[in-house]
Amino acid sequence: MTDLLDARLVVDRGTFRLDVHLRIAAGEVLALLGPNGAGKTTAMRALAGLEPLTAGHVRLGERELDRPDARVWTPTERRPIGVVFQDYLLFPHLSALDNVAFGPRRHGVDKRKARAEAADWLARVGLAEFAKRKPRQLSGGQAQRVALARALATHPELLLLDEPLAALDARTRLDTRVELQRHLAEHPGATLLVTHDPLDALVLADRLVVIEHGAVVQEGDAAAVTARPRTDYVARLVGLNLYRGHAADGGVRVADGLTLAVTDRVSGEAFVAFRPSAVAIFSERPEGSPRNVWQATVAGVQRHGDNLRVGLQGPIEAAADITPPAAAELGLTAGQRVWAAVKATETNAYPA
Template structure:
């Protein structure tokens, strides 16, 4: 069944972002300062390490925390602005939320869980249940209308929670780790279904997640925060091509270093240099994937410019390969096949030689520190 897309009257004359906010929240020694805009129909993923401020941002948008400063405007309506003493309670905000654990009402059927939102907004019981039945059909769960949450699978519960959030016609949809509670197989299928439903949602969507794959598949744009501040923002291609912090590099699976370039040479430490394919002068980042690192028992033949002795500090499975952690003049990760690891007899504490071809590196300008 196709989804009819309607435009709320309050949004018809909007020409800018649907969400326009600067979220400033001070809690003890922690300070979140997050400028955030989301356009109609856009999905933005908010990523960051634990303690970065993701949950604080979500709670501020939902009205569970008041701003210390800044502003929050949604669909042309100012919801929170401390300087003007403007504050809008949660229940009066056009926001739908899907929590990590879904938080479905255990005593209500799937149908009545979805109907709950419209009922709270003044829709009569019969009309609310009709809307809920329509959402169940859209989610492919019409036959589960009478089931209680305990009778649903994880993927089904996630779709019911999503339908409940969308049934109130939210201008802003907040997704808090919506796939984290699912097993790997269910997560794969549910992610594809979620992608379809988000594509049909004409409001703004903010996805809070730790999972880079969820962000890359579902989001149009990524906003990455650390210590309450935005450290990088852009589409997936931009972020994965040029990470700018160690967290972002780990997120996209790259080795990342900062150094001082002169032509094709980048000085990373007082004594360690890498040769790169690109020429630069000044502060740069150098990135390369773990798959670009070759390991040798002795100094490699041909004396490649980028080769150095290193010590193995750890070996872990990584998909079909092994991820080898190395310490030396620089710390790095290398991905090798199990066969190569067996041939090299790799064990923690072992000394090896690491080599990276200049053509496998990527160098790009960094802002001066």
């Protein structure tokens, strides 16, 4: 698959440095994930021409948009890029129709044709009857769709989505995510989705790139990233306990006095991961089938879906998901000493 976007984004901001390489093919959706302060928004702004590059390049198709070392620079308004901002930034004094027509008008399309194109885009996003409404008269989901239509109306080669669902309530978010997935599937250009929400990324994107402290820490399709996280942030993102240690003789030493038995063949520096639901908690040391067992202290208990998530401290920190009846039987309280156990068959070990 040929890359439509090839960008190395280097931005120096005093103590912070962004240095990431992004490639996106035509018709592909790439999700850029990371914690707050990782550099996601800086990367998006650099692509849009709103943040100057210190070094690197932005190439879109055959066109070089930005290359500081060659003094190549393309102003934001001349880049074939559409942007949907987190707060949508619709023009409050314009109707939904004129908001969408704004892009084509800026590209030299006459008013009548631009408004006809805008009406077509509003129909595509299911808002034909809302054409005359001002942004303040729209719901959050409707405003998001107007912003998407406005971005797509210029037929961008690259579509940038900055936390496009973050401002929506849970129900609207669910419905809008389904709609957005459909529109992204129809978009012939490249799409970059900037988000901190793993569900948005897993549902909407073909590939994931995770950045921390301005650098890429992991990338790949959803299955690869979720199966083998490589940092604590990624592990939390996909809901896994993750440890790094030294593997030898069927075990991974993850802490002083604790070696986790694993079934995967691995040696040297390695990661070992397991789901919170794989962790069993006992009031006394369990006997019977071979397990990884260690003593821990309950750090806290909170509801997690239909179960309870128990935070455990000890030689390793871990999360365990147990049922409310099991928690009641154990009488779990903060500070309580318990035994934690994980079967070797429930672990996933892989090279670091």
